[in-house]
Structure formats: C-alpha cells, structure tokens
Amino acid sequence: MNDIIVHGLEWTSKEMFTYPNEFIYWSIQIVMYPYMTGLVAGAFVLSSLYHVFDQKDLKELARFSLVFSLALLPVAAMPLLLHLQQPLRAMHPLFTPHFTSAISAFGIVFLTYALIVVSEVWFVYRRHFVEQINELAGEKGIGARMKRRTFKILTLGAMDIDPESLAKDKKAVRILAGIGIPVACFLHGYAGFIFGSVKANALWMSPLMPVIFIMSAVVSGIALCMLTYIIIMEYKKFKAVMAKGLGDESVKVIQGAEMEVISKSSRYLMSFLVAAISLEILDLIFRGYTAMKSWDILRSVMYGKDFVNIFILQYGLGNLVPFIILLLPGRTLRRVTLATVLILFGVFMMRWNVVIGGQAFSLSFSGFMHYHLPIIPHSLETFKEGLGGVVLVLSTPYIFFYFINKFTPSLGGKS
Amino acid sequence: MKFSRRNFLQKSIYGALAATLPLTAFKMLAPGEAAATLKESNLRWAFLVDTRKCVGCGLCVKACKNENEIPYDTPVTRTWVERYVVTKDGKTRIDSPNGARDGFTSPEMLGEKIEEKEITKAFFVPKLCNHCATPACVQVCPVGATYQTPDGVVLVDRSWCIGCGYCIMACPYGVRFFHPVHKVAEKCTFCYHRISQGMQAACVQACSFGVRQMGNIKDPDDPVTKIIMTERVGVLKDEYGTKPHVFYLGLDERVR
Numbered sequence: 001m002n003d004i005i006v007h008g009l010e011w012t013s014k015e016m017f018t019y020p021n022e023f024i025y026w027s028i029q030i031v032m033y034p035y036m037t038g039l040v041a042g043a044f045v046l047s048s049l050y051h052v053f054d055q056k057d058l059k060e061l062a063r064f065s066l067v068f069s070l071a072l073l074p075v076a077a078m079p080l081l082l083h084l085q086q087p088l089r090a091m092h093p094l095f096t097p098h099f100t101s102a103i104s105a106f107g108i109v110f111l112t113y114a115l116i117v118v119s120e121v122w123f124v125y126r127r128h129f130v131e132q133i134n135e136l137a138g139e140k141g142i143g144a145r146m147k148r149r150t151f152k153i154l155t156l157g158a159m160d161i162d163p164e165s166l167a168k169d170k171k172a173v174r175i176l177a178g179i180g181i182p183v184a185c186f187l188h189g190y191a192g193f194i195f196g197s198v199k200a201n202a203l204w205m206s207p208l209m210p211v212i213f214i215m216s217a218v219v220s221g222i223a224l225c226m227l228t229y230i231i232i233m234e235y236k237k238f239k240a241v242m243a244k245g246l247g248d249e250s251v252k253v254i255q256g257a258e259m260e261v262i263s264k265s266s267r268y269l270m271s272f273l274v275a276a277i278s279l280e281i282l283d284l285i286f287r288g289y290t291a292m293k294s295w296d297i298l299r300s301v302m303y304g305k306d307f308v309n310i311f312i313l314q315y316g317l318g319n320l321v322p323f324i325i326l327l328l329p330g331r332t333l334r335r336v337t338l339a340t341v342l343i344l345f346g347v348f349m350m351r352w353n354v355v356i357g358g359q360a361f362s363l364s365f366s367g368f369m370h371y372h373l374p375i376i377p378h379s380l381e382t383f384k385e386g387l388g389g390v391v392l393v394l395s396t397p398y399i400f401f402y403f404i405n406k407f408t409p410s411l412g413g414k415s
Numbered sequence: 416m417k418f419s420r421r422n423f424l425q426k427s428i429y430g431a432l433a434a435t436l437p438l439t440a441f442k443m444l445a446p447g448e449a450a451a452t453l454k455e456s457n458l459r460w461a462f463l464v465d466t467r468k469c470v471g472c473g474l475c476v477k478a479c480k481n482e483n484e485i486p487y488d489t490p491v492t493r494t495w496v497e498r499y500v501v502t503k504d505g506k507t508r509i510d511s512p513n514g515a516r517d518g519f520t521s522p523e524m525l526g527e528k529i530e531e532k533e534i535t536k537a538f539f540v541p542k543l544c545n546h547c548a549t550p551a552c553v554q555v556c557p558v559g560a561t562y563q564t565p566d567g568v569v570l571v572d573r574s575w576c577i578g579c580g581y582c583i584m585a586c587p588y589g590v591r592f593f594h595p596v597h598k599v600a601e602k603c604t605f606c607y608h609r610i611s612q613g614m615q616a617a618c619v620q621a622c623s624f625g626v627r628q629m630g631n632i633k634d635p636d637d638p639v640t641k642i643i644m645t646e647r648v649g650v651l652k653d654e655y656g657t658k659p660h661v662f663y664l665g666l667d668e669r670v671r
Contacts, residue, residue: 004486007593016525017509019542019589020495025580085578085598092577093557103557103581157420199655200551200587293654363589364671366509 007085010382011374016367024359024371027385029083031355032393034191034213035220035348037076039397041188042221043069044117044180049268051120051177058268060261064232065225066124067410070117071401077110078393082384102194113180113187120176122154123169125408129155154407188217195354202294202365203301203358208283215276220347222269226262227340230333232411233258262336266326273343277319280350297365305360305368310353318346456565460605460660461632463639463648464541467665469626471496471539473518478621480516482606484596491592492516493603494543494618499669500524502533507669515539540670541626543618544569544590544603545651545659552582552591552602561600567660568607573599587655605629632660 008023043065049055050062081087097104129151136148158165189210195201196209237254244250284302287295302310322339356371374386383389405411479494480487495514501507510524519539522528550569553561560576563569576599583591583600594601606616610629614620619627630639642648642664649666650659663670 004489004595005598006489006491006595007598009490017497017511020511020514021491021583021592022589023592025583025593080579083579085580085593086576089558089575089577092560092575096558096575098556098559100554101557101581102555103579106557194581198555198584200585363587364509366507366671 005379005381007381011372011385013370013372014367015370016362017364018362018367018369019364022362022369024356024369026083026355026359027371028373028387028390029079029385029393031348031351032079032390033076033083034188034195034217034355035351036072036079036393036397037188037191038213038217038220038347038351039224040069040072040076040113040221041184041214042218042223043072043225044184044221045218046222046225046265046268048177048181048184051173052181058261058265060257061225061229061265063124064229064410065221066117066121067404067408068225068228068397068401069221070121071404072397073114073117074400075393075397078396079389080106082389082393102190102197105190109183109187109190113183116176116180116183120173120180121408122156123172123176126155126158126169127161127166128408130159130161133159150407185214189214195358200363201358202292202298202361204354206283208279212276212279212283215272215279216347216350218272219269219276220344222265222272223340223343223347226265226269227337227344230258230262230337230340236411259333262333263331266331266336266339269340269343270323270326273319273323277315277323280315294365297361301357301360301368305370306353306357309349309357314346314349314353318342318349322346457633458566458631459633460546460567460610461630461639461643462543462546462605462661463628463630463642463664464661465626465628465664466538466540466667468624469496469539469541470624471498471515471519472623473515474621474623475541475618475627476514476516478617479603482609482617483604485601486595487516489595490514491595491601493590493601494541497540497542497670498524498537499540499667500529500537501535501669502529503535504533509671536667538665538667540663540666541618542588542590542651543661544605545588545657545661546603546605548658548660549656551585551587551655551657552600555581555585557581564607568605569602570604570607571600571602573597576600587652587657588659 006023008025008027011027012023014022046058047062047066047069050058081090084090093104094107097107099105132151133148133155136144136151139145139148192210192213195204195213196206198204233254237251237258240248240251240254287298322342325335325339325342328335359369359371361368374382377383377386377388473496476492476494476496479485480492483493485492490513492514495511495516496519497509497511498515498519499507499509508524508527508529512519512521522531546567546569548567550561550563553563553569556562556576557579558575558577560572561569561582562572573594578593578599580593580600583593586602591600591602593599606614606618609616616627616629619629628639628642630637630643632640632643634640635644643662646664648662648664650662651666651670653659
C-alpha cells in the first residue's frame with residue numbers, strides 16, 4: 001500500500017561525514033515559499049506607497065500592484081502545501097496552533113493580511129462594480145446577465161456612489177493600506193523569523209534575518225510589478241500598433257506613460273536594493289569577524305562550494321549588475337526590463353542560498369550535502385519538489401490575475 | 416425587535432465566534448487527572464552511554480530498526496554508531512556506514528585507507544535522541560504533534576504530524592527524519608512502549624557490552640543515576656541550551 005520513500009534521498013548527495021538522517025529536507029518549495037511571500041508583500045507595499053504616502057507618481061502602478069498582490073496571495077501558501085508530507089493535514093496549524101512555533105502564526109498572519117488585501121481591493125473597486133451594474137442593466141443575453149449578477153454580489157449591496165460615500169471609500173483604502181504595510185512586513189519578516197530562529201542551523205540563525213527578508217521582499221515585489229507592467233503595456237502597444245499603425249497617437253501615449261511610471265518606480269527599487277544589500281553584507285562581515293565555531297564550515301560553503309551561487313549569481317549578477325544598469329544615465333525601457341529580470345533572479349538566488357545553502361553542510365560540521373533539483377519527474381514527490389512544482393507555482397498567479405482582472409480592471413488609464 | 420442588516424451581521428459574528436469555541440475548552444477533569452497534571456512526576460528517564468566499552472558491533476542499531484519498524488534497508492535510523500579515528504597529523508576522520516547497522520567491517524573510512532601506525536586514537540560513539548529537557552523540536556512544532564511526556568520522553572503523534580519538517584531542522588543532533596512509510600517525523604522514543612511496561616529499550620537489551628543503560632534520574636538510588644552523579648559525564652552540544660538527557664562517559668572533545 002505505502003511505498004518506502006526516504007524523503008530527501010532522491011536529491012541529496014553527501015560528501016565526507018554527515019549524520020545518517022541528514023538530507024536536504026527543505027528543498028525547492030521552501031525556496032519558493034519566501035520568494036512568493038516576498039513578492040506578495042512587496043507588491044502590496046508598492047501599492048501602499050501611493051495610497052498612504054500619496055506618492056502620486058505611482059498611481060498607475062499602484063492599482064495594478066494591488067490587484068496583482070491579490071492574485072499572488074493564494075500562491076504564497078501553495079509551496080507549503082506542495083512541501084508538506086501530509087498535505088491533507090494542512091489546516092491543523094489553524095485548528096490546533098502550538099504557539100511556541102513560528103509556523104503556527106502563519107494562518108493567523110496570512111489570513112489577516114488576506115482580509116486586508118481583499119477589503120482594500122473591494123473599497124478601491126466598489127465604484128467600478130456599481131458602474132458596471134448600471135452599464136450592463138439594459139443588456140440581454142445570459143453572459144451579460146451572469147456578469148451583472150456577479151458584480152451585484154461583489155458590491156455586497158452597497159450601491160451608493162455619491163461623492164460622500166466615495167470619499168468614505170477612499171478613507172477606508174487609506175486606513176487599510178496603512179495597516180497593511182506593517183502586516184505585510186510582518187508576514188514576510190515572520191518568514192525570515194522561521195529561518196532566523198533555528199538555532200541548530202549556523203547559517204540561518206541571525207536576528208537580522210527577518211529584516212533582510214523584508215527588504216529583499218520589497219525589492220523583488222517592486223521588480224516583479226515593474227516587469228509585469230512593462231510586459232502588459234508592451235502587449236497593449238503592440239496591439240495598438242497592429243490596429244492603428246506605428247505612427248498613431250495612441251502608441252506614443254502608451255509609450256510615454258509607461259516610461260514615466262517605470263523610471264519613477266525604479267527610484268524606489270534602487271533605494272530598497274541598497275538597504276537589502278547593506279544588511280546582507282553586514283551579516284556576512286559579522287559572521288566572518290566573530291568567527292564562531294561554525295565559521296570554518298560556513299566559510300568553506302560560502303567561499304568554496306557555493307561561491308558561484310552566492311558571489312557571482314546573487315551579489316554580482318543579481319544585485320550589482322542591475323544596480324549599475326539602473327544608475328547609468330539615459331535609462332531605456334529595454335535596460336530597465338533587463339535590470340528587473342536580473343533583480344528577480346538575484347532575490348531568488350538569495351532565497352536559494354539561504355534555504356539550500358543552510359543545508360549544504362552537516363550539523364556535525366564535518367561534511368557537506370549537495371542538492372540536485374529533480375528536473376524530469378518520475379513520481380509525485382519529484383514533481384512536487386522539482387522543476388514541475390516550481391513552474392506550477394510560478395505560473396499560477398498569472399492565471400489568477402487573468403480572472404481577477406476581468407472584474408477589477410487594473411490596467412489602462414480609466415477611472 | 417427590529418431586524419436590520421446591521422443587526423443580522425452582528426448576530427452572525429457572535430454566532431460564528433461561539434461556534435469556533437472548541438468544546439474541549441469545557442472539558443471536566445476527574446480528580447485523579449487534575450492531581451496528575453498538577454503534581455510533578457517522580458520519574459525522569461535518562462540514558463547513559465559508556466563510550467569506552469563500545470566496540471561498534473552495531474547490534475543496537477539492528478535491534479532498534481527491527482523493534483521500531485524502521486525499514487531495514489533505508490539509510491535513516493533512530494540510533495547509530497559513529498567511528499572516530501584520530502591520526503598523528505591531528506586530523507579526525509568520522510564515519511558511520513549505514514548508521515553502523517552491520518557494524519564496522521572495513522578498516523577503510525569513506526574510501527580512504529588509514530595506516531595503522533598513523534593512528535593515535537580511535538573510538539566509537541553511539542548516538543540517539545537526547546530527550547532534551549528544553550527540546551527545540553517541541554518548541555517549533557506548529558501543531559503540537561511532538562510533545563514531552565511527564566517523564567521526560569519526547570514523542571511524535573503520528574496521527575497529527577503535518578510533515579513540515581521544522582522539527583527536523585530545529586534538532587541540533589540530527590536525530591529526526593521522515594518515516595519512510597508513515598511520512599511523518601520520526602525519532603527515537605527511548606522505546607517508550609517498552610520502558611513504560613517495565614522492559615528495557617531494544618538497544619539497551621541488545622548491547623552485549625553494557626554500553627547503553629537507562630535509569631530514572633530523579634531516583635538517587637538508581638544505579639544509572641549514581642554513575643551520572645558520581646562520575647565525570649558529558650553531554651553533546653550543550654551550547655544550544657537544550658539540556659540533553661543522554662549522558663556520555665569518556666566523551667572526547669572531538670565528538671560532534
């Protein structure tokens with residue numbers, strides 16, 4: 001009935017002495033988990049910059065990033081579900097939380113955050129819902145009627161759109177976005193706490209971990225929002241070109257608006273990037289300087305086994321190169337696109353180097369473990385915790401966004 | 416009474432709150448149960464390993480795997496034995512082929528042949544769960560599936576473990592793993608099913624050299640407690656503050 005599967009044996013190879021039970025138990029999905037949560041939190045913080053601090057230059061992107069963070073939200077929990085050995089018991093931390101565990105807070109923090117995002121979206125789009133109901137009123141056909149019915153449900157019966165109640169909506173959005181920022185930071189900082197508080201792991205244990213996670217989360221969230229925004233606007237431009245020809249006025253309008261949004265948000269991106277890198281370097285220097293018992297093995301992992309992953313791919317290609325690209329004068333769309341892709345890659349490598357790197361050495365400090373990502377699945381486990389699972393997790397938010405955006409249009413200049 | 420929408424919503428929230436209050440919150444305790452939860456247990460299990468006597472035969476590992484139904488040919492195991500060989504150049508070599516289930520049958524270590532005259536000292540160290548007084552694994556379990564019994568043994572509830580692996584990560588001793596069949600966190604239980612019935616743990620019984628012993632550390636007349644109280648014993652990795660309860664006689668500083 002039950003197959004005999006030693007979890008981790010499939011993708012772990014060992015070098016020198018490790019304890020017999022040591023394997024890479026937290027694999028690719030645990031890399032994906034902070035990555036996705038980071039994107040959610042970052043996207044939300046970006047939208048809040050507009051709603052709370054009135055950064056008007058972000059207006060266009062704020063709407064999009066809010067809806068996009070709603071689409072990302074269910075996906076943040078997905079890697080955990082794919083990683084659990086007993087996925088059917090995934091709800092137990094909610095039913096019987098054991099509060100000394102950092103993970104037990106997940107459900108509570110996550111749901112609080114979800115409530116804030118959903119209600120903020122509702123307040124932002126309530127006017128749109130009511131307008132749609134009025135617009136669709138005369139239309140016949142089952143599709144239009146279904147659509148109108150859905151919008152009616154979405155309003156929750158609040159059909160009032162006179163200026164006074166709209167002002168109330170706006171105030172509610174502001175308050176929610178204000179509460180949302182600390183909650184988003186908490187959601188992600190707590191993911192950092194999960195790692196930072198594992199005293200058995202020499203690489204993870206650091207009080208800086210939550211702060212590092214928050215900073216890199218905001219970086220990756222902004223970068224993803226910018227990238228997705230560019231892609232969607234390019235597609236719109238492409239459609240406009242196809243329909244009206246290259247020289248048409250509407251093409252230029254789209255192009256101008258796009259560049260403005262992008263160049264303004266890249267300023268925020270850079271400042272968060274500086275904060276993130278400074279903290280990570282501080283952590284690294286501190287470890288080397290204090291040189292505790294674990295430093296010997298950490299050094300051989302960081303400067304030896306994982307050198308390419310950490311210094312070339314993460315800090316070099318993922319941080320330094322995009323930073324220079326963004327700093328150089330004469331910013332172009334193509335260059336910004338390249339920079340955001342590299343930053344997203346850099347943050348992913350940071351998660352990888354924390355999660356996989358933290359398990360790259362034995363608790364005995366006398367041996368190493370190497371992780372081999374399963375590419376071609378031959379069982380459920382190698383699919384879930386392999387490339388297949390990664391692709392699934394990465395593609396799902398876009399599918400959600402496609403459907404959510406049908407009801408809460410977040411792209412294009414209207415309203 | 417006016418039944419407005421506000422009123423309705425208010426009532427539903429109260430109803431929902433009442434429904435979420437678990438019935439177990441109102442559990443009545445029998446007098447005996449109440450006394451048992453309040454009174455401190457006068458039993459605390461502790462383990463004693465005399466490393467000087469261990470010959471690395473691996474019978475303990477074999478017995479453990481059979482007794483506790485850990486699939487025999489998997490590399491994971493609740494207990495294992497490590498071999499340490501220190502050579503004249505000051506290097507320490509460690510190995511534990513298959514957790515020493517079949518003993519140490521080859522003089523080669525991790526594919527390396529060591530000249531006998533180069534060896535300055537060599538010894539075996541059996542390892543198992545330390546049943547810590549402040550266990551990191553219990554602290555981090557998100558659902559309370561791993562817990563400590565009043566007599567100090569750390570156990571896993573197989574029907575409630577969600578298999579997140581946080582306890583495996585939190586244990587500084589690497590004693591935990593996922594059970595290859597049950598797919599939940601697994602570890603040494605001090606053979607709780609045996610010791611609570613007055614029997615010896617499987618590994619203790621299997622050891623022909625008296626390396627492994629168990630006793631009640633709260634009983635000053637217990638032979639094991641006497642050794643722990645009168646001789647120089649060590650514990651593994653006390654820097655983590657977990658207060659391990661497996662004590663070692665003749666522990667070398669090179670033991671990790």
